[in-house]
Amino acid sequence: MPAFIYLASQSPRRSQLLTQLGVAHELLVADPEENAEALEEPLPKEAPAAYVRRVTDLKLQAALRRRVQRGLPPAPVLCADTTVALGRTLYGKPQDAADAARMLGQLAGATHRVLTAVALALEEQHWRALCESRVTFAPMDAAQIDAYVASGEPMGKAGAYAVQGAAAAFITRMSGSYTGIMGLPLFETATLLAQLDLARCTKTS
Template identity: 45%
Template sequence: MQLILASASPRRRELLTQAGFTYRIHPAHIPEDPRPDEDPIAYVCRLAREKAEAVYGQLVAAEPGIVVLGADTTVTVDGEILGKPESAEDAARMLRILSGRTHRVITGVSLVSSVRTETAAEVTAVQFLSLSDAEIQDYIATGEPMDKAGAYAIQGYAARWIPRIDGCYFNVVGLPISLVATMLEASGLNLP
């Protein structure tokens, strides 16, 4: 069996490689808009499943033994979903919301194979220090926030503002590796 990652995320690639998985990349291209009143956990689980199912559907005829891994990460505060910022102004808005508060990072993970489809979510609480407007503007100027859910990267410059997390660090980076490994093992899909 071959593991296919239905994502173009460099962070997800790095985490899978670091954990010793052998895989191939085939990004999914699906709409990522939340549905009205959609719960953040339901939202990321739906997107992870839709990504994995889309790629599985594209490849299964030629490669019947594949296992497709889909994932989606979001940041949420008070039930509001903070996806990737659409502009520098949107990034600043998100960072002001996160400033001085604890938020949740949620990653939905889905595995699709000929045997089954399994979807789960990992939730990590992340505490942020208070940020000044100057810190926010300087951070946005680095470009780092622009392709990240919640407009920050815990493994990057923003690490200086995160004194504490409760949960899986790798989830905040973009892929809860332990959850993925557990799901693969529970499915009997022991991939290298």
């Protein structure tokens, strides 16, 4: 395991999950002028899995350039992106309260997928993983949705909810990776990080 890695994410949940794994890390987040949100624009008719993989790769490439531009010491760089999909419809981060209410109204009473892609780079070597989970919401009336949106929790969250927050009261069933639904699947992430030791052994053998 390296002394530390760079985490190219503003998500405090991803940082907490890496800490849970015992991985020392430093944040490598975008400057405001980078317009990182533009990387998350979907392509026409893009499938959810293809979308989340592509966006994660774009974020990783941007982070690698950022490290060089800032003159930071070399270290592995980790990126992740999460999207929610109902069928082929993507649900990213809501633009405002009305958008959050719209998303929740469509997800209520249905089962959706949560896809999180993870990408890791060390010099010229890249490793990738995709985690897919399923979440079923109970039916929610307008008052419940409005109260949840008013809490502010949906903002900045794919699908307009946080599984580890108050939204848990509306979830009837989950399958897959709980930490993947949070935004960083720990099994897949640990598997990728294990590749770092293998890569170093190969280079020195």
